Amino acid sequence: MKVLKFGGTSVGSADNIRKVREIVLQQKEDTIVVVSALGGVTDLILNAAKIASAGSGDFQPVLEEIKRRHKQTIADLFNGSGAMVYIAEELLDELEQILTGITLVGELTAKTLDRIAGIGERISSHLVAQVIPGAVRVDSAELIQTDSNFGKARVNFDATNRALKEQFCDFSGIAVMPGFIAKNAKGEFTTLGRGGSDYTAAIIAASLEVHSLEIWTDVDGFMTADPRIISKAYTIPELTYSEAMELSHFGAKVIYPPTILPVYQKGIPIRIKNTFKPKSEGTLILRTAKTPKERPIKGISSISGITLVTLQGIGMVGVTGISMRFFTALASVNVNVILISQASSENSISVAIGEQSVELAESAIREEFAKEIDAGLVSKIDIESDLSVVAIVGENMKQTTGIAGKLFSTMGKNGVNIIAIAQGASELNISWVVKTSELRKTLNVVHESFFLSENVELNVFLMGIGTVGSNLLQQLQKQQQKLLDEKHLKIKLAGVANTKKMAFKREGINLVSFREELDQSEIKSSLSGFINEMKSMNIYNSVFVDCTASEQVSTFYNEILGSNVSVVAANKVAASSAYDNYIGLKNMAKQKGVKFLFETNVGAGLPIINTLNDLVNSGDKVLKIEAVLSGTLNFIFNTISQETPLSETIKMAKDQGFSEPDPRVDLSGVDVARKILILARESGYPLEMEDIVINRFIPNEFFEGSLDDFWKNISQLDAGFEEKRKTLEAEDKKWRFVARFENGKANVGLQEVSSHHPFYDLEGSNNLVMYTTERYHESPMLIKGYGAGASVTAAGVFADLIRVSNI
Ligand SMILES: NC(=O)c1ccc[n+]([C@@H]2O[C@H](COP(=O)([O-])OP(=O)(O)OC[C@H]3O[C@@H](n4cnc5c(N)ncnc54)[C@H](O)[C@@H]3O)[C@@H](O)[C@H]2O)c1
Ligand SMILES: N[C@@H](CCO)C(=O)O
Numbered sequence: 001m002k003v004l005k006f007g008g009t010s011v012g013s014a015d016n017i018r019k020v021r022e023i024v025l026q027q028k029e030d031t032i033v034v035v036s037a038l039g040g041v042t043d044l045i046l047n048a049a050k051i052a053s054a055g056s057g058d059f060q061p062v063l064e065e066i067k068r069r070h071k072q073t074i075a076d077l078f079n080g081s082g083a084m085v086y087i088a089e090e091l092l093d094e095l096e097q098i099l100t101g102i103t104l105v106g107e108l109t110a111k112t113l114d115r116i117a118g119i120g121e122r123i124s125s126h127l128v129a130q131v132i133p134g135a136v137r138v139d140s141a142e143l144i145q146t147d148s149n150f151g152k153a154r155v156n157f158d159a160t161n162r163a164l165k166e167q168f169c170d171f172s173g174i175a176v177m178p179g180f181i182a183k184n185a186k187g188e189f190t191t192l193g194r195g196g197s198d199y200t201a202a203i204i205a206a207s208l209e210v211h212s213l214e215i216w217t218d219v220d221g222f223m224t225a226d227p228r229i230i231s232k233a234y235t236i237p238e239l240t241y242s243e244a245m246e247l248s249h250f251g252a253k254v255i256y257p258p259t260i261l262p263v264y265q266k267g268i269p270i271r272i273k274n275t276f277k278p279k280s281e282g283t284l285i286l287r288t289a290k291t292p293k294e295r296p297i298k299g300i301s302s303i304s305g306i307t308l309v310t311l312q313g314i315g316m317v318g319v320t321g322i323s324m325r326f327f328t329a330l331a332s333v334n335v336n337v338i339l340i341s342q343a344s345s346e347n348s349i350s351v352a353i354g355e356q357s358v359e360l361a362e363s364a365i366r367e368e369f370a371k372e373i374d375a376g377l378v379s380k381i382d383i384e385s386d387l388s389v390v391a392i393v394g395e396n397m398k399q400t401t402g403i404a405g406k407l408f409s410t411m412g413k414n415g416v417n418i419i420a421i422a423q424g425a426s427e428l429n430i431s432w433v434v435k436t437s438e439l440r441k442t443l444n445v446v447h448e449s450f451f452l453s454e455n456v457e458l459n460v461f462l463m464g465i466g467t468v469g470s471n472l473l474q475q476l477q478k479q480q481q482k483l484l485d486e487k488h489l490k491i492k493l494a495g496v497a498n499t500k501k502m503a504f505k506r507e508g509i510n511l512v513s514f515r516e517e518l519d520q521s522e523i524k525s526s527l528s529g530f531i532n533e534m535k536s537m538n539i540y541n542s543v544f545v546d547c548t549a550s551e552q553v554s555t556f557y558n559e560i561l562g563s564n565v566s567v568v569a570a571n572k573v574a575a576s577s578a579y580d581n582y583i584g585l586k587n588m589a590k591q592k593g594v595k596f597l598f599e600t601n602v603g604a605g606l607p608i609i610n611t612l613n614d615l616v617n618s619g620d621k622v623l624k625i626e627a628v629l630s631g632t633l634n635f636i637f638n639t640i641s642q643e644t645p646l647s648e649t650i651k652m653a654k655d656q657g658f659s660e661p662d663p664r665v666d667l668s669g670v671d672v673a674r675k676i677l678i679l680a681r682e683s684g685y686p687l688e689m690e691d692i693v694i695n696r697f698i699p700n701e702f703f704e705g706s707l708d709d710f711w712k713n714i715s716q717l718d719a720g721f722e723e724k725r726k727t728l729e730a731e732d733k734k735w736r737f738v739a740r741f742e743n744g745k746a747n748v749g750l751q752e753v754s755s756h757h758p759f760y761d762l763e764g765s766n767n768l769v770m771y772t773t774e775r776y777h778e779s780p781m782l783i784k785g786y787g788a789g790a791s792v793t794a795a796g797v798f799a800d801l802i803r804v805s806n807i
Contacts, residue, residue: 001168002027002212005034005179005201009218010275011124012039014076021132023216023278024174032168032210033135033176034201035128037120038069042180045095045116052099053108059099067092070123077131087126095119110150115189118181121197129176138175140200141189143167144182152193153182155203164207177204195256202270206262213263214271215255221272221283222247222254225300225447229440233447236298237281238289244270246393246429247299260285289395296396296403297450300443304436306338306387307355308420311365312348315377323349329368333360339389339431341420350420352389352433387419388439391431392446398427410449413593414540415564416442438538445540456488458805459542461495461534461565463527465514467657468570468600469547471794477511479798489805494542495534497525504533531556535563543595543804545797546571549661557585557596566594568800570793572601576674579686597800602629602675603767603787605796611783612682615773622683624772624780625741629675631765631788632659632666633737638764640725645718658765658788664703664710669694669737672748676739679769680746687746695749697737728752734760758782765789 004027006020024033036042048062070088071080078084098116102108118141129137143163146153168175179197182190192199198215205213222244225233239247241264245257254272263270273282291298316322323342326349330337339352353361365381372378397403404423407430411418420433434442448457460476462469476491483489492508496518503509503521510517523529534544543566546553554574557567558581566589569575575582575598589596602608616622628634635658636649644652650667653659665671673692680687698717702710728735731752736759739748753759762768767787770780786792 001030001032001171001208001210002214003032003034003201003205003208003210004214004216005197006036006128006216006275007197007218008036008039008041010216011035011037011128014073016275017073017077017128017131019275019278020128020216023275024132024135027174030172031174032138032204032208033128033132033174034140034179034197034204035121035124035176036179036197037118037124038073041066041069041120041124042117044069045120046113048095048099049102049108049113049116052102053106055103055106059103063092063096063099066095066120073127077127082130084127084130088123091119091123111148111188114150114153114191117191118178118189121178121180125176125178132174132176135174135176138167138177140177140179140204141181141183144192144200144203146182146184146190146192148184148186148188148190150190153184153190155182155192156185157203157207159185160203161207164204168208195259198255199259199262202259202262205268206266209266210268212269212271214273216273216275217254218274218276219254219272220274220277220280222299224298224451225443226302229302229443230447232451234451235280236283238284238286238291239298240287240289240395241285242428243289243298243393243395244283244285246391247301254283291394291396295451296394296400297392298394300390300392300446300450302388302390302439302443303338304388304439305355306352306389306433306436307358308350308352308382308384308387308433309358309361309365310348310350310380310382310384311369311378312380312382313372313376313378314347315372315375316349317347325368326351326365329364330361333357333364335361335364339420339422339433341422352387352420355385358383358385384419386436387433388436388442389431389433390439390442390446391429392450393429395428397430404430406449407446409593410445411442413564414441414445415592416445441538441540448540456805457490457492457541458801459492459494459539460545460801461530461542462493462545462547463497463530463553464546464548464550464571465496465498465518466547466661467790468793468797469545471790472545472547472797473511473514475791475794475798480511489802491801491805494537494539495530497530499525501525502530502533504537506537506539527552527556531560534560534565541805542566543568543801545569545801547797549573549665558588561585561588561592561594561596564592564594566804567596568797568804569596569598570600570797572598572671572674572678574598575601575678575681576689579681579688582681583686595800595804597803598678599800600793600796601678603769603783603785604631604789605792605794605799606767606769606783606785606787608767608769608783609678609682611781612679612771615771615775615781616682616684620776621774622771623742623774623777625676625679625683625739625769626772626780627676627679627739627767627769628736628759628762629672629739629767629769629787630666630737631767631786632663633672634762634767634787635765637735637737638762640721642722642726645715646721647715647718650714653765656765657790662707664707667698668703669696669748672737672739673746676741676746676748680741680744683741685741685744687744691746693745693747693749695747697750736760736762 044066048059051059129135145156145159179200220235222236223233227233248257270285335357337351341350369378416438418432423430495504501518501521502523502525503517544560546569551573599609632653635653639649659666673694733752733754736753738751765788768784772780
């Protein structure tokens with residue numbers, strides 16, 4: 001035999017009741033069906049009673065709604081005729097008479113309320129019994145006996161078990177019983193309180209020692225987290241009773257914990273099933289549940305609307321009875337305490353309570369500790385609102401080390417501040433308090449790290465979609481699926497901006513149609529607006545990607561890193577800004593547990609900075625760096641010829657995406673100076689830009705006017721360059737713009753190299769770096785390849801993103 005309980009939504013309409021019938025008829029054994037009232041009916045009855053008790057109020061509209069709900073369902077199921085019509089009418093008349101009585105006396109006692117509160121179940125049980133062929137209705141109120149604590153009556157288990165056993169000793173078939181209602185020894189109606197129908201089902205299941213209790217509801221069972229916030233939350237297949245109780249205490253209102261006590265004591269398994277998806281497995285609750293070793297956490301629960309009340313003062317240290325008085329004061333005004341936290345210093349006690357109880361709690365505590373407050377022994381009662389309590393639950397936590405470590409480091413890395421923590425010695429639950437504004441991020445982060453560790457999400461906020469930025473998006477689009485399939489990395493473009501517009505989408509902007517999304521966006525581009533929106537979206541694992549060349553953008557890195565968002569910069573301005581700023585950004589990243597990466601600042605996609613870091617971190621010392629670091633200049637000097645003059649080569653470098661947005665930055669040597677400065681710093685030398693000697697090969701006046709002036713005037717240099725080029729060619733030499741760092745000093749400038757020089761054969765826009773170090777002494781380490789261009793630079797940014805994701 002088994003017991004099936006159907007909740008209010010499951011019997012909320014004719015269609016739903018037909019679904020219930022189907023489920024019940026599929027059972028292959030004797031079945032007891034316990035039903036709630038039609039969804040919402042009990043609340044309507046209580047409301048009507050409240051209106052009636054006010055004396056002057058008119059309960060009729062509410063009563064009409066109750067009647068309409070039932071009539072409609074009966075009409076749909078029985079074409080509005082048959083015995084059910086009369087049964088419902090009779091019970092609804094009874095309800096009306098009692099409501100009229102309440103109006104007349106203007107008073108509503110708990111006893112009277114219990115006479116009507118269960119009318120919904122009395123009707124629904126008849127309804128369901130009549131719909132299921134062969135089913136009989138059995139009245140729970142005649143079998144479940146309670147005391148006279150109306151509203152939340154206590155069950156007399158001896159009498160109840162006897163009655164139930166007698167009723168069902170030789171029963172076979174299907175019985176339908178109303179949930180929630182019972183009677184006292186005098187035969188007066190009582191009700192079982194919150195979760196009443198579940199409780200009825202559990203009492204019956206335990207008494208008859210059935211092999212299974214099924215709670216049919218409108219969700220798939222216990223989920224790993226609140227599915228309204230975590231779209232990836234999934235049903236937990238198995239839970240122990242204790243885990244289910246812990247999860248139910250917080251947020252997940254699948255069952256009300258005290259109701260499962262009778263079946264828990266008998267070890268009867270409970271299955272939570274979805275009436276609307278009967279094929280899904282649901283959640284099975286048992287004494288010992290299967291838990292995969294790698295999943296010690298079963299679920300995450302949360303409740304919002306929490307206030308933290310803290311009693312603080314040095315006068316509390318070592319004084320016994322303080323906490324007793326504190327909690328007695330709270331209990332005296334019926335304040336439910338959700339979480340307690342006290343540090344061993346005993347200087348303060350904090351409790352998390354529902355925000356609706358704050359005033360009551362505060363005044364009760366003030367009254368209790370009035371003397372201590374006057375004497376200065378209690379310094380303050382601190383009230384912190386708009387908080388949420390989050391808990392991870394799992395019995396296997398007690399056998400696994402590192403759970404708390406993983407939890408709190410994940411929270412820290414994502415910049416979520418933890419306000420209070422509580423963990424019971426049973427290690428079944430770790431609870432902590434966060435600001436409600438951080439709840440979504442908290443749940444995402446924790447869910448990802450404990451349940452979806454096979455899929456890491458990286459949320460990209462991209463600024464600048466010129467040569468490098470747009471190529472990056474193309475590469476991300478091409479690689480997106482592969483990364484997900486093979487590396488379990490989900491990259492989402494959560495925000496993007498050009499100079500005109502910006503767009504944001506938590507679920508990710510389409511990587512093909514991002515331009516259209518930007519065009520359609522109504523948000524005008526603004527740097528601070530972008531950063532603020534990114535911060536307020538507060539998404540975990542976020543990374544800001546700077547593909548502009550803007551100094552202004554770089555001034556925001558500190559704030560961005562400070563908000564626990566990593567920064568990947570193609571933009572070289574920050575890493576070559578004042579040393580204090582550069583080192584400050586690195587420290588900020590370290591402090592916040594995020595990354596500040598800029599591999600493409602030198603040699604585009606070539607692994608120049610990472611290699612240097614590896615050398616230095618493994619104890620090597622950089623003695624000398626010689627390098628060709630400008631893709632643009634190398635391209636110019638490889639392309640310049642009798643037919644293609646200097647001015648033409650500059651345009652070509654620009655068109656091919658090698659040059660800076662303003663090519664004067666390349667031609668002036670500033671770009672190369674920035675690069676050698678960054679390499680010197682990464683080698684451990686605190687150089688400033690002013691320390692780099694720049695030997696220009698183009699006269700200063702060409703850099704003084706506007707960019708337009710530059711383009712107009714630059715051809716004036718063509719003839720002179722051609723003359724020098726011819727001489728150079730005759731001597732079998734080539735121009736290379738070389739950066740040098742040695743003995744703590746750096747310079748950049750044009751050099752004529754002969755054919756035996758390693759830089760001589762450096763083709764196209766290639767770069768070459770030679771590291772002479774203590775280890776690479778006789779023969780320096782060489783890194784050579786494309787040093788500029790859209791695809792290689794975007795690939796370098798992409799590689800930095802992969803580094804941020806730590807896959
Ligand atoms: N092109 C390369 O080979 C290469 C190699 C390494 C590093 N980089 C660096 O990459 C960065 C981008 O270079 P690029 O070649 O793509 O230049 P680009 O001019 O093609 O693109 C830069 C884009 O940033 C946009 N932008 C500027 N300020 C902005 C703001 N405040 N908000 C939104 N958008 C803004 C510009 O409108 C432009 O579309 C530069 O810092 C450059 O030094 C480039
Ligand atoms: N403008 C740069 C881009 C790569 O940093 C160059 O030409 O080298």
